[in-house]
Amino acid sequence: MESVLRVGKKRYRVILNGIHFSWTELDKKNRDKKTVSVPVSELIGVEKGRVEILPQKKVEESEQHFTVFSVMRGSCRSSPSGLWSVGRTEFYCSSRDHRDHWVTQLKTALAAKSGMRPQRLLVFINPYGGKKKGVQIYRTLASPLLELAGISAHVVVTERANQARDHILKKELTGFDGVVCVGGDGMFSELLHGVIGRTQQEAGLSEHDPTVTLQPCNLHIGIIPAGSTDCVCFATVGVNDPVTSTLHIIIGDSQPLDVCSVHHQSTLVRYSVSLVGYGFYGDVLAESEKHRWMGPLRYDYSGCVTYLSNRSYSGTVQFLPADPQVSSPRDNTRCLSGCRVCSESTERLFPQSDASSHTSSYSPSQYSQDSSQSEGDWVSIEGRFKCVSLTCMSSSCPRSPLGLSPAAHLADGTGDLILVRETHALGFLKYLHRHTNTEDQFDLPFVEVHRVRAVKFSLPPGEEDSEDEEDEEKQIEGWESKTETDGSTHKSMSQQHLAEKRDERGMGDDKKKKKKSDFLCGLCCSRAPSVSVWNCDGEILPFTEILCRVHGQLVRLFARGIEDGAGSRNCRVGNRKCKGRCVLHT
């Protein structure tokens, strides 16, 4: 369809074809500069009249106007290119019939995309996450855009921790195309555990068997950031911005994500997508739990306290190396939107499936993973470590814009294992500081990094996780009391599994004994603990000896990875006007 329409006082040639909607000013001198072209896949909605959606819906009735809403990149010249906003253009037609014809054509073009976009979402809002603005963020920024796009949402404002996870595990989900959380990494983790658990239940697979090839999940996960730590959102979108994330959900972007399962003996402990970290990152988290009242600042405070304690821990790390021909953690690449390494991994991980079902748009599909790869040989490294970190993705965040492992990939079926050996305090500070700039944090004599498929960690003889009944009790108890603090009475899958094992031995709840341990001692004891704790995506694990396995592309997010330039340091603080929305200004 093609017509001459007015935008403001100027005349434009407006064209809609199957792929683009574009308008070019009818002023020959400037013609090259004045064409605006929006892919139909990035149109959000069309409304009759002169309509505004954000910051508030305003409708001015007009028989000859229609308003088109689309994805617009950036909100200012210096904003990170991952930041999206809502583009809005009012068109004026020669008659009401002409206007109606345009609206019908645009709606038809949008309807043709509906198979690629979610129609119905299940949204969980944590009213207490971050600055406690989850409900407000959803109502004022996300909901109006979903409505404009014709997406219906069933909203649950959570009343307790783990409610979202349990809902996904147990309730009817027919008709939903995706689940969305409004909150931080903790809320994302609830959705992750719900979606993976539900998929395995339906496939009849046991998550407790560490050798099982898990079934990839069809239900997409969306993250509208509203937490105090939103690392997963930042690392998969490039910015922490609720409007940007909502737009990725609306247009049905689809980003596969590697997930690491963490087992202790024959029990699934947790899943992680970001950090499984022992030593420094575990200690920071354990310390920060004591200062929750400080809000997000507790991580800075605890980081300083932990750094000053200058601890290191003994252990043996074993790992299964990934294929070094495919990629390396030191190859100076970045996993960006449309990443070649990740696309080729799709073919390697799912060789029998139709490649088109793994493209960048949402599309429900069934696929099965290749389990023919032989395990290979484990490599073993023993020593004293400041920290042992495993990350399935770069784990970039506003504080560390390139992340823990800048060349890690979101969906290549591998993780990066970073070993920081015992060193002097200044050396470790240098390592930490390099996370905040572009210097290579792996180019230090006490640091090594390996691209891996699995990792095992064990303590030195005499320090092992106790397998006696009383200690196992203690660990279950530790986890239960944490859950109770969160206001939940639900037992996690691994608590349940452990509790079943305990019941088999005839030990009831009434037999629990309180026992002090080093487990969460943090800095309260005068004697430095010889054992640290694991930080698993911001949660403390109740076990030290663990087996981690990377499951390639196990889940899918409504995201597309970082677009070129996003998440990099392209806004120099203070020298350009950026309305304070850039990541380095938040």
Ligand SMILES: Nc1ncnc2c1ncn2[C@@H]1O[C@H](COP(=O)(O)OP(=O)(O)OP(=O)(O)O)[C@@H](O)[C@H]1O
């Ligand atoms: N209604 C609720 N009451 C108490 N806890 C909740 C509720 N809803 C969710 N939670 C829990 O709150 C935890 C933190 O939530 P979220 O990740 O949204 O915010 P956050 O501020 O980034 O988290 P954190 O304070 O852990 O950094 C999650 O682990 C989640 O399980």
Ligand SMILES: CCCCCCCCCCCCC/C=C/[C@@H](O)[C@H](CO)NC(C)=O
């Ligand atoms: C001298 C300057 C020191 C600055 C040190 C900066 C180090 C930043 C490293 C960032 C790592 C981010 C790892 C991600 C962790 C998340 O998975 C987790 C869950 O949200 N967050 C926390 C706090 O554990």
Ligand SMILES: [Ca+2]
């Ligand atoms: Ca990966």
